[in-house]
Each structure stands twice: as C-alpha cells, then as structure tokens.
Amino acid sequence: MILIGALALVAAQTEAPSVAHRTGTGSYPAAFFASARPNTAFDMIARLPGFTFDPGQSVRGFGGAAGNVLIDGERPPTKTDTLDDILKRIPASSVARIEVIRGGAPGIDMQGRTVLANVILVHTARTEMTATGITNVYTDGRALPTGQLEFTRRNGDRSLSGSARYYDEEGGEQGTGLQRITDGSGALLRDAFGRKNDIDKGLELRGGMQTPLLGGTLNLNTSINLTGTDQDELHRFRQPEDGRVSERISDRYRRPSGEIGGDFTTQIGPKTELKIVALQSLRRRTHDSTSDEGGVLTNLSEAYTAGESILRTTVTYEPSPSLSVEGGGEVAYNFLNGQTRLTEEDVPVAVPNANAQVQEKRGEAFVTATWRIGRRVTLEATARAEASAISQQGDISSSESFFFPKPRVLLTWSPSEDFQVRTRFEREVSQLDFADFVAKANLSSGVVSAGNGNLQPERRWVIEAALEKHFWNSADVVLTMRHQALQQVIDQVPVDGFNAPGNIGNGRRDVVQLDLTLPLERFGLRGGLLKGTGTWLHSRVRDPTTGEQRRISLDEPFAGSLTLTDDLPRLNSTWTIELTSGTRQTSYLIDEIDSEIEAANLNVSWEYKPRPGLAILAQLTNVTRHSLERLQQLYGGLRSVVPLAETQQFQVRIPAAVYLRVRRTW
Numbered sequence: 303m304i305l306i307g308a309l310a311l312v313a314a315q316t317e318a319p320s321v322a323h324r325t326g327t328g329s330y331p332a333a334f335f336a337s338a339r340p341n342t343a344f345d346m347i348a349r350l351p352g353f354t355f356d357p358g359q360s361v362r363g364f365g366g367a368a369g370n371v372l373i374d375g376e377r378p379p380t381k382t383d384t385l386d387d388i389l390k391r392i393p394a395s396s397v398a399r400i401e402v403i404r405g406g407a408p409g410i411d412m413q414g415r416t417v418l419a420n421v422i423l424v425h426t427a428r429t430e431m432t433a434t435g436i437t438n439v440y441t442d443g444r445a446l447p448t449g450q451l452e453f454t455r456r457n458g459d460r461s462l463s464g465s466a467r468y469y470d471e472e473g474g475e476q477g478t479g480l481q482r483i484t485d486g487s488g489a490l491l492r493d494a495f496g497r498k499n500d501i502d503k504g505l506e507l508r509g510g511m512q513t514p515l516l517g518g519t520l521n522l523n524t525s526i527n528l529t530g531t532d533q534d535e536l537h538r539f540r541q542p543e544d545g546r547v548s549e550r551i552s553d554r555y556r557r558p559s560g561e562i563g564g565d566f567t568t569q570i571g572p573k574t575e576l577k578i579v580a581l582q583s584l585r586r587r588t589h590d591s592t593s594d595e596g597g598v599l600t601n602l603s604e605a606y607t608a609g610e611s612i613l614r615t616t617v618t619y620e621p622s623p624s625l626s627v628e629g630g631g632e633v634a635y636n637f638l639n640g641q642t643r644l645t646e647e648d649v650p651v652a653v654p655n656a657n658a659q660v661q662e663k664r665g666e667a668f669v670t671a672t673w674r675i676g677r678r679v680t681l682e683a684t685a686r687a688e689a690s691a692i693s694q695q696g697d698i699s700s701s702e703s704f705f706f707p708k709p710r711v712l713l714t715w716s717p718s719e720d721f722q723v724r725t726r727f728e729r730e731v732s733q734l735d736f737a738d739f740v741a742k743a744n745l746s747s748g749v750v751s752a753g754n755g756n757l758q759p760e761r762r763w764v765i766e767a768a769l770e771k772h773f774w775n776s777a778d779v780v781l782t783m784r785h786q787a788l789q790q791v792i793d794q795v796p797v798d799g800f801n802a803p804g805n806i807g808n809g810r811r812d813v814v815q816l817d818l819t820l821p822l823e824r825f826g827l828r829g830g831l832l833k834g835t836g837t838w839l840h841s842r843v844r845d846p847t848t849g850e851q852r853r854i855s856l857d858e859p860f861a862g863s864l865t866l867t868d869d870l871p872r873l874n875s876t877w878t879i880e881l882t883s884g885t886r887q888t889s890y891l892i893d894e895i896d897s898e899i900e901a902a903n904l905n906v907s908w909e910y911k912p913r914p915g916l917a918i919l920a921q922l923t924n925v926t927r928h929s930l931e932r933l934q935q936l937y938g939g940l941r942s943v944v945p946l947a948e949t950q951q952f953q954v955r956i957p958a959a960v961y962l963r964v965r966r967t968w
Contacts, residue, residue, distance in 0.1 A: 331399040336871045337829055338876060339911050341965055343397050343421050347371060348865075350779035352770055353419055354835050366772040371617035372420045379565040380523045383508060388435070389421070391452050391465055391508075393430050393967055398422045404770065405680045405714025405724050408626035408672045409575075412682060414710060416724040416768055427457040427928050429652040433530060434965045440469055446470045446501075459519055461512040468503070473500035473531055475930055477954035481537045486946040493541040494548075498954050504529030518568025520577075524561065531555040537880035537952075542660075549595040551746045565684075573621060576655040577681045587737075587818045594747040599647055607734065608639030611858060623853035624674040626681065628680055636662040640740035644750065652800045653741040655753030656697040660736045663688035679718065684710040688731060694739060694755045704759065707739050720772040726766075732760040732792065738803040746952075747934060748763050752800035761789040777820050784813040791843050793855045794891050794941075801891045809843030809854060822868075829869030829876075836883075846894045846944045880905045884928070896933040901928035909959075914967045916968065921961040929955050961962055 332631040334348045346633075347355055358369030367383035369377075378388055401420040403410055412418060436448035450467040476499055507526045512519060533553040563581035570576045584607075590869040591602040616630035642656040663737070668686040675681060686708040693701040710728040740753040768782040788809040795804030815837045822830030835964040839861075841854040869876050881904050888897045907921035938947035 304420070314558045317517070324489065326515045326520045326698060328402045329399055330402070332394070332397060333412055334399075335394070338867070339869070339874070339917075340394040341557075341917050341967075342390045343392035343400075345678075345783070346394060346397060346400055346899060347389060347419055348833075349402060349422075349831065350402060350419060350750045351776050352418065353782050353819075354817050355386070355419075366938075370415050370418050372410070372418055375420055376412075376521075376565075376567070377413075377522055378523065379563040379581065379714045380525065380561060380877065381563070381581060382526050382527065382561040382583055382585075383523065387508075391432075391454075391463070392421070392423070393432065393454070394452070395967075396428070396430065396456070398424045404722055404736070405712065405716075407680070408624060408674060409620055410672070410674075411616070411628065411670070412712065416714070416726055416766070423456070425458050427458065429455045432965065432966060434963065436469075436961070436963045438959050438961055440472070441927075441957045443461065444472075446472065449861055459512065459514050461510075463508075465508045468505050470501070470503050471532070472959070473502040474956070475500040475533070475954070477930065477956045479929070479954035480952075482951045484949050486948060488949075490541070491948065493732070494537040494539045496954060497536045497538075499534040500531070501533075502529070502531050502820060510699075512866045514961075515566065516568065517568055520564065522562075522564040525559075526557045527557070529557045529559075531557075532748075535952075537669075537856050549593070551590065551591065551593045553591045553746070556588045557585065559583065566892045570617075571619075573619055575618045577616045577618070579612070581612040584609045590662045591743070593744045595719050597797055600745055601643075603643040604740075604742055606638055606737060608638040609636070610968045611635045623856060627669070629669040629706075630669045633667065634662075636660075636664070636736065638736035640738070640753075642741040642743070642753075644741075650959050651750075653743070653750060653752055654800060654802070655697045655739065655755060656741040656742045657696070658693065658753055658755065660739045660755075661694075662690055662734075662736070663960065664688065672712055678715060680712075680714040682710075682712040686710065692734075697753075698755045700756075706759070706761070722770045724768040724770070727766075728764045730762040730764055732762070734759055735803075737816045738810055741800075747932060749894075749896070750800055752797040752802040754795070754797055754802040754804050756805075757792065757803060758790050758805050760792045762811075763787040763789075767804045774824065775822065778818070778819040780815075782813075782815040782817075784815075786811040786813075788843070788854075791854060793846075794889065795846055796892045802895070804846075806846045807844055809841060809856070811839065811841040811854065813840075827868050829871065831867050832864070833867075834862070834864045836860065842905055843888060847890075847940055852890060853888065856887045858885050859885055861885060873911060876909045878905075878909075891951070893937050893939055893941060895941070896930075897933040899929075899933060900929040902926065903928045915966060917963075917965045919961070919963040919965075920957065921963075924956055927955050927958050928952055 320860040335349060339348060340346045356370045371385055371389065399422050403418045403420060405416055433450040434450040438446045448469040448471060450465065452465040454463045455461065477495045481494040482498040484490055502534065505528045508522045512521045535551045536548060538548040557813050561583040565577060565579040567575060567577045586607050586629040589604040610632045616628055618626055618628045620626040638660045640658050644653055644655060646650040649861060666686060666688040668684060670684040688706045691703045699719060708729045708731060713725045715723045735756055738757055739755050744751040745802050764784065766784040770780045770781060772778050783897050788811060790805040791807060791809045792803055793806045795806060799893045800875060818834045820832040823830060839857055839859060841857045843854050845852050860883060864881045866879045867876060884902045885900045886897060888895060904925040905923045906925060908920060909917060909919045911917045934950040935946055936948050937944050
C-alpha cells in the first residue's frame with residue numbers, strides 16, 4: 303500500500319489530464335481503496351460510492367455501445383473486448399485515482415449517461431506481468447481449469463500490452479432435476495428424470511499499444527476469440543411406461559471472432575481536439591443440434607457470418623473551462639449472411655426466411671454542447687440525426703430506408719455538496735439484431751422462429767430523474783426513476799404460422815432503481831462495506847395474439863444484489879458475501895408462453911494477500927444450489943383461439959463449486 307501511495311504521488315506530474323479540478327467532480331485516490339488491497343481497476347470500481355458498473359451494450363455502432371467507465375478520459379477503441387475484462391487486466395498499482403463524473407463535464411463525452419467513472423492511470427515507466435491460475439471444483443466431482451497471462455509496459459504516453467486466456471468452465475445451466483408434463487387440466491402426462499450438461503471452452507488473445515504520433519496519440523487494439531459451448535439435455539422417463547425410455551437433445555455452438563481497432567487523438571489548435579476512431583470486426587457462429595425423441599430424429603444446422611466496419615470522427619472545442627462543443631459523425635457498414643436447415647427424420651422442414659443476406663449502411667451526425675452554469679448547474683444538449691438503409695436478399699428480397707432525429711438533454715443541479723439531482727430527456731433508437739432476419743430453432747424448447755425481414759428499429763422517448771445523497775462521509779444512496787414511451791416495440795409476431803421477432807406497436811416501460819453504498823464502521827465492522835442495488839420494472843404493451851395488455855417479453859419485474867465485504871488488515875484478508883436475486887424472464891409467443899426462472903444465488907469468498915503482488919482467493923459459489931427452470935405453457939394453436947393444451951416443466955439444480963484462484967504480479 304505504501305508503494306501504491308508513492309506511485310500516485312509521483313504520477314501526479316505525469317498522469318493524464320484530470321477533469322476534477324475543472325468540474326468539481328468527485329475524486330477517489332488510490333489511498334481510498336488501500337484497506338481493501340484491490341488486485342485490479344475493476345476491484346476498485348466495485349467499491350465506488352453511488353456507482354453501479356455497466357459494461358455497455360453489444361450492439362451495432364460505436365457510440366451506442368459505450369459502457370460507463372473511461373480510462374484516462376477516453377473510451378477504449380474496441381467492442382468485442384468487454385469493458386470489465388479490460389479493467390480486470392489493469393493492476394491496481396497502475397491506478398493513480400478514479401474520478402466519478404456526475405451530470406456531465408466539459409470535454410467529456412457522456413454518451414447519454416448521467417454518471418461516468420474515469421480511471422486515471424500512473425504514467426511513470428513501469429513493466430508488469432501477471433499470471434492467474436483458476437480451478438473450479440464442483441460437488442459432482444468435476445474440476446475445470448482456467449489460466450491467464452498478462453503483460454503491460456508503460457512509459458509516459460507509450461504503452462504495450464498483451465494477454466492470453468484459456469478457460470474450461472461450466473456455462474451456468476448444468477445440473478440434475480426433473481421434467482414434468484401435464485395436460486390443460488393439470489393431470490400428469492409425463493414424469494422424467496432430467497439432466498443438463500453445459501460447458502464453455504475458449505481461447506482469447508488480446509493485444510494493445512499506445513504511442514505518440516504526428517503530434518498526437520495513437521491507440522491500437524486487436525483481439526481473437528475462439529470460443530464454443532457444448533450442451534446436452536437428457537430426459538429419462540419414469541412415467542408413463544409406454545415403451546419409450548428417454549429423449550436427448552445435444553447442442554454444439556462455435557463462435558470464432560476477431561477485431562482490430564484504433565483511435566488517433568491530436569490537438570488542432572490551442573482549444574480544439576480531433577479524434578478519429580476506426581474499427582473492423584468479423585465473427586462466425588455455427589449451431590448444430592440433434593434431438594432424439596422416442597426414436598424420432600430432428601436435426602438443426604444454423605450458421606452465419608457477420609461483420610462490421612466503423613469510422614467515427616469528433617472535434618471538441620473548449621473556449622473556456624466551463625464550456626465545450628463537440629461535433630462529428632459516424633458511418634458504419636454491417637452485413638450478415640445466414641442459413642438455417644431443419645430436418646425431421648431426414649425430411650426438410652420449410653421455415654420462412656431460412657436463408658438471408660442482410661446489409662446495412664448507416665450514418666449519424668451530432669453536435670453536443672456542455673455548459674457548466676456556475677458551481678451548481680451543468681447542462682448538456684445534443685442534436686443527433688441518423689440515416690440508414692437496410693437491404694435483404696435470399697428467400698425474401700426487400701429494402702427500406704430510415705431517418706431518425708435523436709435529441710438529448712441532460713441537466714444536473716447540485717443544491718449542496720452532498721445532494722445532487724440529475725435529469726435526462728432523450729430519444730433513443732434501438733439497434734436491430736440482424737440474426738432476427740434469419741430463421742432459428744431451439745430443439746430443447748421445441749420453438750421454431752421464422753426470420754423477419756420487415757423488422758424496424760424500436761424507438762423510445764426517455765424521461766429520467768436521479769436523486770443522489772451523500773452521508774456519513776463515504777455513504778451514498780441513489781434513486782433513479784425512468785419512463786420510456788415506446789414505439790414499434792420489438793416482441794413476437796406470427797409469420798406464416800411461425801413465431802418471429804417483429805414490431806407490435808406502442809408500449810411503455812417504467813423503471814425504479816435504488817443503489818446503496820454503506821460503510822459499516824458505525825455498526826462495528828471497521829473495514830465493512832455493504833453495496834446493494836435493486837431494479838423494479840413495469841412494462842405494458844398490447845399482445846398481438848390476444849389483444850390484451852401484458853408485460854413486454856423478457857422484461858424482468860425485479861433484479862437486485864447485495865454485497866457485504868469486510869477488510870481485515872491484520873490478516874491481510876478480505877471476506878465477501880454476495881447475494882443475487884432470482885430472475886424471471888417470460889416470452890409471449892403466438893401459441894405458447896415460455897418462462898426462464900432462476901432462483902436466488904449466494905456466493906461466499908475469502909481472499910488472502912500474504913505480500914504485495916500475490917493474492918489467493920477461495921470462493922464457495924452457489925451455496926444455495928439454486929434451481930434453473932424452463933416453464934412452457936403450450937396452446938396447440940393461437941392463444942386467443944384454443945385453450946391451454948399442456949404445460950412442460952424442466953428444472954435442474956445447479957451444483958455448488960469451490961472456486962480457487964491464485965494471482966501473481968511481478
């Protein structure tokens with residue numbers, strides 16, 4: 303900890319420019335986290351008062367996929383390398399401090415968020431290497447390994463980094479349980495033993511560099527992912543005794559992908575900065591599935607190749623410390639070529655739009671002004687406009703053009719040093735998933751979905767208000783309320799007798815989120831910290847099948863977590879208890895209602911750090927051996943016409959595991 307504090311003081315002369323001195327932004331030096339002895343920047347982010355980490359969205363485009371953490375005031379020029387993985391590769395000893403930007407700051411692109419964290423790195427010369435070994439030992443006797451090597455060399459504005467990670471781990475759906483099928487009146491039709499295997503394996507390679515160039519700074523990143531999942535689901539019948547013994551469904555997923563990206567930043571005047579971002583990604587996905595139900599063989603083969611090219615340019619002008627204007631544009635080209643083949647007893651099953659080649663050309667222009675109006679009020683206003691053209695060829699040929707204005711206003715008021723009100727008004731446009739244009743199937747659930755080439759992006763008018771109160775020095779509570787008026791909601795619609803993703807009209811979504819950071823010194827735990835978050839969601843849309851109001855598919859009514867940690871400096875240790883709430887996601891198909899239900903989960907861990915650079919973590923995961931359930935209500939026809947025919951329940955209990963990790967940094 304003395305070493306970390308010394309590095310932070312030395313770095314004060316060489317680190318990246320801070321926004322704290324210009325905006326009054328809260329700043330947390332390395333010493334703030336010292337008692338916790340964090341391993342990585344991600345560990346430090348997890349302890350920030352009033353801050354809940356969001357890795358961003360995996361969507362098309364660069365601007366709309368941003369997470370809520372910056373590194374030296376900039377967003378990493380990558381999309382496939384997730385923000386949490388990037389932060390986990392930054393050693394805590396490389397962090398000088400973390401700033402929390404609430405409500406906006408001149409020169410900082412908030413990307414529509416009201417709160418961002420900015421990780422300021424130490425820029426003195428240093429080389430660090432980290433080796434991590436992990437083993438998951440499960441209660442059913444399995445032991446699965448993971449290993450990772452990381453290297454970072456930093457010297458002022460120059461840096462070089464690389465990492466390699468191999469993992470072999472449970473995918474989260476493995477366990478034993480039961481299958482039960484009842485008819486519409488509740489009478490038992492089938493009782494079976496159930497088992498599911500779910501294993502993820504992969505190799506991930508990362509590389510990055512930063513160097514001065516032509517009076518500016520060049521960042522380059524590249525990644526290669528060779529990942530896959532193997533699943534096997536078995537139902538062994540106990541009742542009735544009709545001659546059939548079992549049924550089995552096997553799935554094999556492969557997802558190789560690669561990306562290269564970079565950005566170049568330079569000053570083109572004493573108050574003007576130019577930034578250019580370029581990204582190119584390619585990915586391949588294959589899914590082969592086989593179902594054997596009482597000797598009836600069904601085979602599924604899905605494959606698609608997709609790519610994305612992005613070029614983004616921004617110019618930021620700061621005429622004064624309290625005002626900045628940013629303008630620019632982004633152009634993108636996306637494509638997806640997909641094919642689906644479904645056979646039953648070697649007889650092809652026709653599915654609408656089983657073959658599709660989709661292309662999109664999209665452009666966006668924007669201007670943002672951020673004005674700090676005195677010490678207590680900040681205003682950020684953005685004018686954006688997006689134009690796109692989507693064309694499709696294959697079983698169906700179509701093309702369509704769209705134009706969307708997307709205004710955004712953020713207003714922050716701080717009536718006192720410990721209280722802040724943040725508001726946001728914005729029009730959002732969702733990013734289409736081109737895989738929805740191609741037919742797909744899930745043999746485990748028996749759901750076959752047609753591709754839909756008539757999809758339009760969902761539009762949302764968003765009104766948001768957040769109230770944040772600091773108390774007891776470093777305690778913090780945040781209440782966020784959000785209302786969304788939805789247009790062209792994407793849900794499930796009928797296409798030639800099949801289910802398919804489609805637009806079902808207008809709707810609404812209301813969200814209330816509560817975040818709490820509570821140090822526990824007042825309650826007898828000197829190093830104790832309680833962090834909790836809870837999100838309540840209510841949505842309404844008109845069901846296209848029944849005409850009745852219902853929740854939007856996959857919206858969760860509640861999600862939350864509680865994390866209790868206690869630092870024990872005398873023992874060089876930290877213990878943690880983490881409780882995650884259960885979830886329930888329901889999909890409303892034209893002829894069935896499907897729910898994925900996961901029970902609450904509890905993890906307990908102890909981390910021991912006998913000396914700087916060495917950390918040993920022992921964790922008991924899934925103490926409760928929580929259940930995972932697939933519940934299907936089948937109607938045998940349109941839900942508005944025919945009554946409930948049968949209910950299928952498949953439930954497994956996920957085994958507990960001992961997670962052992964040894965991390966060594968040089």
